[in-house]
Ligand SMILES: Nc1ncnc2c1ncn2[C@@H]1O[C@H](COP(=O)(O)OP(=O)(O)O)[C@@H](O)[C@H]1O
């Protein structure tokens with residue numbers, strides 16, 4: 001039987017400058033509640049903390065029994081804690097407007113008399129666009145630096161991976177774009193009679209985008225500032241999911257904070273005369289716990305029991321906090 005070497009509390013204490021915390025894992029394993037409880041704990045340690053969700057489902061509002069949609073909202077009864085459900089629709093609309101402006105500007109610049117709309121449609125009509133709009137929103141939040149710590153209830157696994165995998169290629173591409181735009185601009189200035197400098201919003205955008213992505217990359221790969229925590233249940237599928245995630249993250253040098261096992265049935269309450277259903281579940285969990293101790297040796301930060309009710313509201317969050325931060 002394995003054991004916890006470094007608990008959640010020890011990990012956070014050993015990383016006092018930790019600023020960006022993410023919770024990943026399969027749907028329904030407890031990412032939102034773990035993020036909420038961790039946010040609550042950090043706030044109780046005196047850190048101004050923003051608990052943010054990029055999830056279109058209003059799960060934070062549900063957890064906190066408070067409407068936190070669309071704006072940073074102080075959480076009632078939890079000093080130092082703010083919560084914020086990012087408005088997906090609004091984020092996507094704003095991104096579309098930005099893209100439309102850039103495309104229109106570019107078509108004008110290049111003297112192309114085509115309607116921008118077609119280009120806008122093809123640039124924004126795919127699911128990856130929504131995902132990356134949300135990711136950019138998250139990066140914006142991270143870079144503003146208004147809080148001591150940020151807890152995100154969903155790990156942008158695919159995007160973080162893409163960002164880091166692509167950042168080298170991307171940087172090369174932007175540099176190339178910049179170079180050819182510099183040349184084009186130089187030529188236009190040379191040919192025009194007035195020598196005044198032209199504004200170049202597209203180039204400004206490319207430069208600032210590259211800068212933002214680079215800043216995000218630096219933060220997301222720094223184990224002093226960032227940690228991704230992965231939640232699992234003692235069951236096959238959730239274990240498989242985080243095994244894959246952790247593999248990716250190691251590959252890309254993104255710091256993995258550890259693994260949290262959720263919904264463990266309390267054996268003290270199970271007796272030989274307990275219903276067969278319960279005894280079977282316990283036996284199954286036992287088997288998968290062996291897997292977990294073996295696969296995630298030294299990485300398990302906490303085991304959280306399965307409660308008799310869902311985790312909702314300050315009292316049940318505090319109770320879970322006692323298990324997560326023993
Ligand atoms: N240890 C637990 N005991 C009982 N219910 C839990 C526990 N952890 C999470 N839940 C409940 O399980 C459901 C899913 O949790 P949630 O945090 O929303 O998962 P996710 O964000 O990963 O989809 C919620 O209703 C939550 O209250």
Ligand SMILES: [Mg+2]
Pocket residue numbers: 031032055059153
């Ligand atoms: Mg959730």
